[in-house]
Amino acid sequence: MRFTPTHRKGIGAAAATLLLGTGLSTAAPALAASPECATIDSAMQVTADCLDPTYRTPVIDSETDETLPTPHHRVRGHFEGTNIQFTIYLHAQQDKAQWDGRFFQFTYPVVFGPGQDTSKADDRAIGFALSSGGYAVQAGNASFALGYRHAAAAAKFAEQVAAKYYGSNRPIYGYLYGPSGGSFQTIGAAENSTGVWEGYVPMVQAIPQPTSYNFLGRAAAQLILEDKADEIRAALLPGGSGDPYATLDEAERTVLREVHALGIPWKGWEYPDFLLGRTGYQSDQLDQSRPLANDPTYVDDFWSADGYLGTEDSPLGDRIRAELAEVGDTVAHRWNIANRFYYRYLLPAADEGFVGLDQFRHPDGTPLYPQRAVSIAPYTGGSAGSASGNTAFDGSVNGKVIAVANLYDTDALPWHTDWYRQRIEATLGDAAAGTYRVYFNDHADHQDAPVAGERAKHLVNWYGMAEQALRDVAAWVEDGVAPPASTQYEISDAQVLVPDNAAARRGIQPTVDLTAQGKEITTTQVGQSVRLKAKAQVPPDAGKIVRTEWDLDGDGVFTDAPVTRVGNALTFQSTVTFDEPGTYLVALRVSSERNGDPTAHFALAQNLDRVQVVVTPSR
Template sequence: MPRSPRMRRTPIAIAAAIALATALLPAAPALGAPTTCVDPGFGKPMQVTADCIDPSYANPVIDAETDETSPVPHHRVSGHFEGTNIQFTIYLHAAADKSKWEGRFFQYTYPTVFTPGGDLSKATDRAIGFALASGGYAVQAGNTSLSLGYRHAAAAAKFAKTVAARYYGSDRKIYGYLYGPSGGSFQTAGAAENTDGVWQGFVPMVQAVPTPNSYNFNGRAAAELILADKADAIHDALMPGGSGDPYSVLDEAERAVFSEVSRLGIPDKAWENPDYLLGYDQQFYGTAGLSSDSPLAYDPTYVDDFWNAPGYLGTESTPLGARVRTELADMGDTVGHRWNIAKRFAYRYQLPAAGTGWIALDQFRNSDGTPMYPQRAVGEPGFSGFVSGFAAFDGSINGKVIAVSNLYDTDALPIHTDWYRKQIEASLGPAASDNYRVYFTDHADHQDAVPTGERATHLVDWYGMVEQALRDVAAWVEEGVQPPASTQYTIEDSQIVISDKAQKREGLQPSVDITSGGGQVIKAKVGQAVPIVATARTPQGGGQVIKAEWDFESDGAYVAGGAVAPKKNVTVSTKHVFTEPGTYFVSVKVTAERNGDVDAEYALLQNIDRVRVVVTQ
C-alpha cells in the first residue's frame, strides 16, 4: 500500500526518527549480535526465534508517541516497518501507572478487515483495557486490508519488547501471549509451531484448521437446499421443551441430509439459530448465502459427472437423489444451477486418506475403509496455508496453548478443535498435558460481537473465557500455576458432547439449570405470577457466581435478578407476569468470576439456560 508523503522516510530520516525515539526513553539492555531468520522459500514456514531478524521486517520506524485517555489512560506508540504495508501500535501503561506493569504483553492477531475503515494495526478498546488491567501492555500489527501469516506479528512483538524495556526502564524478562479468532487462530497456531521465544503462550479461539475440503460450509449449503423449509420445525424440536427428535418432522430425503450434516460435526445446537446455520443471517452473511453458480476451476468436469455418472447423487436412485433432481428443475436447469447444487455435496467425493483423523468424513467409507463414492481432485487449501504462514499443523507447539472454542460454532466446527488437540498429543506425547488445555463454551457461536437482540436470548459473550484463558496461560508460563482442567467431553457422531454439570464437565464455564416445574415446560395463565428457579454452579477453578439476569420476553433484553452473594453454588428465583398468551422462552444468564469480584470488567464467565413457558388465557 503506497504511503502518503508524510509517512515516507529516507534512510537518514529513519535513523533520525529512531534516534529521537530512543533518546526519549531509558537505555535498553544490550543484546547479542542478531542473526537473520532463514527464509525456507515460498510455501514453507519460516522459523522465527527471539534473536533472529526477519529480513522482510528489519526496519521498524516509530511514527508517533502520544498519551491517550481512552479507553483508559495509556501511552501509545505507533509505527511501521519500512518497505512494507505493515503498521503496528503498542499500548503501554500511562506514566502514572507504570508500576502496574508485570513484565508481559498480550497481542491480538487477525488476517483480514471486514468492515470499512477497519485497521488490523489498531487494537480494540477491549483488547487495550484487558491488557493493561492484566499487568501487560498490548501490541497489534497489520494494515487496512490483509495481514497474512505470523511473521509481521513476530517482528512487532520483538520490537515492542525493546520499546517497552526502555519505556518502563526495566531489564526484566518480558513474556508474550498471542491470541486470535478464526483466521487469527490460523496465525496463532502457525506462530505456536514456528516461533521460539517470541511468545511463550498462545490462545487460538474458535479454532480453524486446514480441513481436507470445505465440508463444513458445503454441508451447511446442502442443509439449506434440502432442509430450509423444515428449519422452524427442526428448531422447535431441539428447543427446550421440544420433542428432542428432529427426525420426526422430516421425510426420508430430509432425514438423510440432517443425519449427514450432523455427522459432519455441524452442531445440532446451531439449529437454535437456523438463519445463521443456513446462511440467511444478514448481519454476518449479507445476501450471498453459502452457495453460488460459479464452477470449480480445479475440477471443471465434476458437474457433468455429478448429474450423469453412476455413483453420484445426481443419478442416485434414492429419495435424496430424486430430491436434488427436483430442486434443479425448480431452480431452472441451467449450467450455473447445476454447479450450485453439485458443489453442495462435493465433500462426498473428496475424502482424505483413511486414518488421518477426519472422523466426520468416515461416514462416506465402507467398513474396510474404502470410499463409498467416486473420488475427485481436491482444491489446494490456499487460504489456510497463506493465513497460517504455511504451518504444518502437526501439533509441534513451542509454548503453552489454551484453545477456546464454542459449541454452537458452524464456521470453525468444535470437532476441528479436537482434531488439533490430537495433533498436539501425537507430537508431544505425555508432555501434552503440561502444555495444552481446551475450553469449550456452551451457548456461544463463531462471532465475537457481544450478542444483542434475538441472538442474546441463547448466546453469551464468550470473550470473558478468552480473557481468563489468557490470564491462566500467563500464570502457567510465569509461575508454573496449572490452569483448570480441560473441558471434559465425548464425541458422538462428530458432535462434541459435554455434561450439563459443572463439576463433571470441568473447564471454566459455570453451569446453570432452570429447575422450575421439574421439566423444560412451564404452563401458565395470562396475569398469573409465574415462579422460576435456577441453580448455577462453577467448576473447580471457575470462580464464583456473581450475577444472574433474566430475559422473560424472548427479546434478549435482560434484567437483573437481584443481588447474588458470590458463591460457587447459587440458587436464584424470580416471578414474572405474562400479559399476552403465547409461547415464551425465558432465559437466565449467570456470570462467574475467578475471585468473586462483582466489580470485575474482564474475564467474566457466562452461561445460559432456558425454559419454555406456554401462556394461555
Template sequence: MVRFKSRDPLFSRPYVDVDEWRDQPVRHRYVHGGFEGTECRFSFYFPPPEHYEGRFFQPLMAVTGIETAATMPAMHGFMIPDTIPFAFESGGYLVESNQGSTTMFPPEDRTIIYRASAAVASFSRVMAAEMYGDHRPYGYIYGGSGGAYKTIACFENCPGVWDGAVPFVMGTPMSMPNNFTVMAHAIRVLKDKFPLIVDALEPGGSGDMYNGLTVEEREALAEVTRMGFPPRAWFNAERIAFGYTGVFSALIDNIVKWDPEYFKDFWNVPGYLGANPPESLKRARIQHRTKIKKVVTTDEAAKMGLKLTMPAKLADIKIPLPAALQLESVPEGNLQGATVTIMSGEAAGHVLHIAGSIKDLVFIGFGAEHFRALTKIKAGDEVQVDNAMYLAVQTYHRHQAPSPDYYVWDQFRVAGKPMYPQRPILLGPLYTWDAAGALPTGRFAGKMIVVQALMDEAAFPWQADWYRRLVQAALGPRLDDHFRLWFVDNAMHTSPVALPTDPRPVITTRVVSYIGVIEQALRDLSAWVEKGLAPPASTVYRVVDGQVEVPPTATERKGIQPVVTVKANGGERAEVAVGEPVEFSAVIEVPPGAGYVISAEWDFEGAGDFPVVENLNTPRTCVSLKRTYAFSKPGTYFPALRATSHRQGDFKARCARIQNIGRVRVVVR
C-alpha cells in the same frame, strides 16, 4: 532509532512514523511503524509504567491488512472488545500487526503472515525495553476463526517469540470448504423444516429432530450433524444462510481455480448427486438473463439499513464496492449462492455470488478473484444468473477423503473405503495454507489454551478435539503441562447481537458470548507461564457421531464456565393459564477452582433485556434461586436465566466475566 537485531533478514529495518501519547480509550503511548522494503505495519499501545507488569498481548485478525483494529470498534471481528483496556488491566501492552500485507489479500509468500507477526512482536520488545527498562517481556498471542489458524501457525513456527497462545473457535485443515458445503446442502434441503427441528430441540421439546421429515430431509440433517454442525444452532438458520454464503463465495472461486473439472463431473459422472439428481435438486435449478437496474454500494447499503455480507464489510475499509445489485427482473426460486456473471460492460466476464435477496435486490458475497474489478460494474450491464455452481459445491465434501483422524468422514466410508468418487486433490489443506502459511502440527514450545464454542455454526466443536489429539501425539504424557481445551456451552462463532426486529425469543436469551473466557484464558496463561500456576482443568467431553457432549454438572464438566440448570414448576416444560403463577427454580454452579457467581439475571418473555436481577451480595461457587412469574398473554415462552462468574468474585469486574445461560419452556393457554 533503537537497535534491533532481526532473526529474519526480510524484517531487519524497522521504522516508526508515529510516536505520541493519547488519552482514548485510556491514557497510553501509541507507536506506529513498519519495516522498510515490506508491507508490514504495526501498532504498539504502551500503558504508563505504573500499569505495566512485564508482558504483551498480540491479537491476530482473521484477515490481513489491519494494524489499527483496536481503535476501530466496527472492525474487531474475532478480537475481544475493549482490547486496549483489557491489555492494560492485565498488566501488558498491546501489539497489532497487519500480518505483512496492506490489504485483505495475504502476501504471495504466505509464510510472511507469521514471519511478519513474529518480527513485530520481537521489535515491540525492543521498544518496551527502551520505555520500561531492560527486560524481556513475556508474549501472548491469540486469535479466533481465521485468526486461530494464524495463531497456531505463529506459535508452532516461531519458537521463542511468544510464550503462550490462545486460539479460539478454531477449524482444521479440512474445515474449508467442507463446513460450508455441508451447511449449504442442509439449508437447501431443509429450508422449510427448521421450525420443526428447532422446536424439537428446544427445552421441553420432543428431542426427536427427525420427526416430520422426508427421507431426503432426514439424510441431509443426519449428514450435516455427523459432520459436526451443532443442531441447536439451527434456530439461526436464516442468518447463517445469509452470513456464510458471503464467505462461501470466496471459497467457491478457489474451487473453480483448483478443481475446475468438478463442476462438469458433478452433472455428468455417476456417483455425483447431479448425475442422477433428486427432484429437489431439479426444482432448485435457476438460469436467468437480465440487466442491472442499480448498483448499491457498501456505503449506500449501510445507510439504507441493509445487511452486509462479511466481504462487503471488509471491503468498505478501503473503497465503496457493490454490496447489492438491483435487477430489472428476478427468476422464481431461491437465489442464494447463485452466480451473477457480468455479460457486458467494463466488468464483462467477472463473476459474483449472491448471498441473499429481497425482491429485486440481490446481496453480493464476492470472492477474492474478482474483488478489484467490482468497481467497474454499472447500471445497464447485462448479467446471467445461474446457480449450477452453487448446487454442485453443496456436496463437494463427499468427494474429499482425508486421513482417518478426520473421523467425521467415516460416514462416507464403507469398510474403510470412500463410497463416492474422489477428487484428485484435497482442497482443505490448500485453504489452510492460503490463510496461515502453514499446516498445524501440534508441536510448539510454550503453553496453550484452546477455547471452543459448543454451538459454533462455522468452526464445528469437534475440530478443537482434532487439534488436541495432534498435540497429544506430540507431547504425550506432558500434555497437561502445556495444553488446555475449554469448551463454552451455549456460545456460537460470534457474540450474540439482538436486533429490534428480531422475533422473540431473541438470540441473547439463547446464546452467550465467549469473550470472558478468552480474557480469563489469557490471564491464566500468563500466570501459568510466569509463575507456574496451572489453570483449571480442560473440559471433560466425548465426541459421539461428530457431536461434542459434556457432562451435566460443573463438577463433572470442569473447564471454567458456570453451569446453569433451570426448572419451571419442577420440569423443563410447564403449561399454565394466563395469569397463573409459574414457580421457577435454578442452580448455578462454578467448576472447581474457576471462581464465583457474581450475577444472575432473568428474562421471562424473551425480549433480551433481562429485567429481573438477583441480589447476590456474597460471592459463592454454587447458588440456588427461586422466582415466581405470571404471564399476561397466551403463547409459548422460553424464560432464560443468565449467570456470570468471575475468578476472584469481583462484582464490579469489567473483564473476564464468564457467562452461561439456562432455559425452560412455558406454554401459556
C-alpha cells in the same frame, strides 16, 4: 516443527538507539548483526534474536497520550517497504507501576469493511491488556496471506519500545491470541517461533480441511431443509419434542443426518437464520453457483455419471433433480446444487482424523462414492497455509497453549479443536498435559461481542472466557500455576458432548440449570404466576458466581438481579406473570469471576439456561 532456541528472550543492543520523545527515534536501524531467520519446509523459524529480512526496519509514525478506553500511551508505526502497520498500547505515565512484565497480542488476518484496521486493537483488547498487567500489541493490514511473521516482528520491536518506556531490563513474556483465521496465525506462531511469545490462546479454532465441508454442509441444509427450519428449531428448543426428524420426509432426513455427522452442531438450529445463511456474513459463503476452477468437469459428472447424487436413485437424488428442474437447467444453477455436496467426492486419507467425513466410507475405509481425480492440497495449502505461514499443523508447539472453542459454532466446528489436540498429544506425548488445555463453552458461537438482538436470546459473550484463558496461560508460564483442567468431553457422530454438571464438565464455564414449575416446559394462563428456580455451579478452581441476569419475557434483554453473596454453587428463584398469550423462552444468565470480584469488567465466564412457558388466554 520444534526447534531449540539459542537465547532466552531479551532486549538487544539495538534498543539503545531507539530513543525519541519518550525515548524513541522515528526509524530503527536494521539489525545487521543478527542472523536471518531460518526457513524449514516453507515455514520461517522465528527466534528472539534472528532477523526477518522483510521486516528489518520498523518506523515510528506517531506517539500520543490517549484517555479512551482507558488512559494509555499509544505508539503507531510501520515496517519500511511493506504495508504492515503496528500499534503498541502502553500504560499511561502515571500507571507504569501496573506493568507486570508481559504483553498480550491479538492477531487476525482479514479486514471486513471500510474503516477497519487490523493493526489497531479494539477497546476491549486494550482495556484487558492494561488491566492484566500487560501492554497490548497489534499488527496487520487487509490481506489474509499474512502468517505470523509480521506479528513476530512487531512483538520483538514492541519489546524494545517497552523496555525503554518502562525503564526496565526485566524479561518480557508475550501471549498471542486470535479467533478463526487468527487461530491459523496463532498456531503458526506456536509451531514456528520461540522466544517471541511464551503462550498462545487459539480461539474458535480453524484447521486446514480437504474441502470447506463446514460451509458446504450448511449450504446443503439451506437447499433441502430451509422450509423445515422452524420445525427443526422447535423440536430442539428447551421443552421441545427432541425429535428434529419428526416432520421430515426421507430426503430431508438424509440431509439432516449427513450435515450433523459432518460436525455442524445441532445447537445451531437455535438460530437457523445464521445456520442457513439467511443473515450475517455467511450468506455469500453459502452461495455455491461459482464453477470450481480446479475441477471444471465435476459438474457434468455430478449430473451424468454413476455414483453421484445427481444420478442417484434415491429420495434425495429425486429431490435435487426436482430442484434443478424447478429453477431451470442453467450453468450457474447446475453448479449451485452440485457444489453443495462436493465434500462427498474429495475425501482425505482414512487415517487423517477427519471424523466428520467417516460417514462416507465403507467399514474398510474405502470411499462410498466416486472420488475426484484432483489432488487434495496439502494441509499447508490454500487459505490455511497463507494465514498460518505454511505451518505443518503437527502439534509441535513451543509454549503453553489453551484453546477456547464453542459448542454452538457452525463455522469452526467444535470437533476441529479435538483434531488439533490429538496432534499435540501425538507429538508431545506425556508433556502435553503440562502444555495444553482446551475449554469448550456452551451457549457460545463463532462470533464475538456484542451479543445482541436474536443472538442474545440464547448466546453469551464468550470473550470473557478467552480473557481468563489468557490470564491462566500467563500464570502457567510465569509462576508455574497450572490452569483448571480441560473441559471433559466425548466425540459422537462428530458432535462434541459435555456433561451437564460443572464438577464433571470441568473447564472454566459455569453451568446453569433453570426450571419453571420444576420442568423445562410449563403451561400457564395470562395473569398467573410461574415459579422459576435455578442452580448455578462453577467448575473446580474456576471462581465464583458474581452476577445474575433475568430475561423474563424472552426478548434477549437481560435485567440485573443482584447477587446477595458470591459462591461456587448458588440457587436462585423468581416468579413471572404474562399479560399476553404466547410461547415465551425465559432465561437466566450467570457470570463467574476467578477471584469472586463482582466489579470485574474482564475475564467473566458466562452461561445461561432457558425454559419454555406456554401462556394461554385466561378463562
